[in-house]
Amino acid sequence: MAESLTNQIVLITGASSGIGAACARQLAATGARLILAARRLEPLQALATEIQQHQSADVLTLVLDVRQPTAVSDAINGLPEAWGAIDILINNAGLSRGLDKQYEAPLDDWEAMIDTNIKGLLYVTRAVVPGMVARGRGHVVNIGSIAGRQTYPGGSVYCASKAAVKSLSEGLTLDLLDTPVRVTNIDPGLVETEFSLVRFGGDADRAKGVYQGMTPLTGDDIADVILFALTRPPHVTVSDLLIMPTDQASVFHVHRRAQ
Numbered sequence: 001m002a003e004s005l006t007n008q009i010v011l012i013t014g015a016s017s018g019i020g021a022a023c024a025r026q027l028a029a030t031g032a033r034l035i036l037a038a039r040r041l042e043p044l045q046a047l048a049t050e051i052q053q054h055q056s057a058d059v060l061t062l063v064l065d066v067r068q069p070t071a072v073s074d075a076i077n078g079l080p081e082a083w084g085a086i087d088i089l090i091n092n093a094g095l096s097r098g099l100d101k102q103y104e105a106p107l108d109d110w111e112a113m114i115d116t117n118i119k120g121l122l123y124v125t126r127a128v129v130p131g132m133v134a135r136g137r138g139h140v141v142n143i144g145s146i147a148g149r150q151t152y153p154g155g156s157v158y159c160a161s162k163a164a165v166k167s168l169s170e171g172l173t174l175d176l177l178d179t180p181v182r183v184t185n186i187d188p189g190l191v192e193t194e195f196s197l198v199r200f201g202g203d204a205d206r207a208k209g210v211y212q213g214m215t216p217l218t219g220d221d222i223a224d225v226i227l228f229a230l231t232r233p234p235h236v237t238v239s240d241l242l243i244m245p246t247d248q249a250s251v252f253h254v255h256r257r258a259q
């Protein structure tokens with residue numbers, strides 16, 4: 001039987017936009033209780049208000065920078081009692097910075113990507129998963145990328161960070177083998193979110209160009225698949241998925257129509 005998500009406590013990192021916000025909206029409709037985490041309070045609060053009003057879901061917002069290990073463990077350990085037993089963790093917070101050559105890129109960009117996409121994901125996992133193991137239930141969803149499977153020019157460090165996510169998903173699966181806790185790795189292709197805007201430092205025209213002439217995925221497309229994985233019966237693990245726009249065959253092959 002499909003797993004019900006009603007009253008399950010879900011922590012979504014990077015819930016203030018894009019894929020994370022889409023997951024929040026879809027999970028709210030299932031009756032799950034949501035902890036929405038990100039650095040920006042305003043979009044988190046706006047989303048929480050929207051979800052509470054339209055779906056009367058139970059929502060807690062958490063201003064959190066996943067790059068700060070002490071802040072992460074304090075935030076998780078300090079959750080109100082009614083929210084502490086996290087059933088589902090969606091490790092979604094992540095970003096790319098620039099498209100510079102490996103021998104030219106600004107060091108700050110590397111730090112941001114490695115600290116967020118690899119170390120941040122690890123810090124949150126380290127804070128949440130012991131409770132899942134102790135309670136004998138839980139599901140971790142890691143958001144990787146097609147960029148973790150194929151490296152493109154100027155993408156060295158972002159691609160490496162997403163290859164690391166894939167390894168971390170595999171490692172966590174192995175480490176949890178003698179427990180009921182499940183791990184799902186999701187690798188999306190091009191999804192139109194704030195991702196490219198962040199990558200190109202707020203340059204909206206350049207960001208728009210990434211999706212020009214093709215139909216990208218939406219955050220909802222990825223949330224659909226995550227919901228599918230989360231609702232499989234307990235003996236089924238959707239372990240590793242690549243989700244692509246129909247207009248994309250690889251990081252190098254995107255079908256664009258003349259406009």
Ligand code: NDP
Pocket residue numbers: 013014015016017018019020037038039040041064065066067092093094095096116120143144145146187188189190191192193194195196198219
């Ligand atoms: P968005 O930029 O729309 O969302 C990224 C989210 O991550 C935001 O909510 C942002 O919130 C949060 N975030 C960034 N840094 C931190 C941090 N240090 N601490 C906490 N939260 C943080 O992009 P997407 O929705 O597209 O990205 C979500 C995930 O999907 C990322 O891991 C990305 O790498 C991955 N992905 C995206 C693809 C795409 O084409 N868009 C394809 C494949 C994978 P805030 O700024 O408020 O902290």
Ligand code: 8X3
Pocket residue numbers: 144145146147155188189190191195251
């Ligand atoms: C995001 C997809 O191809 O822009 O991870 O890196 S890509």
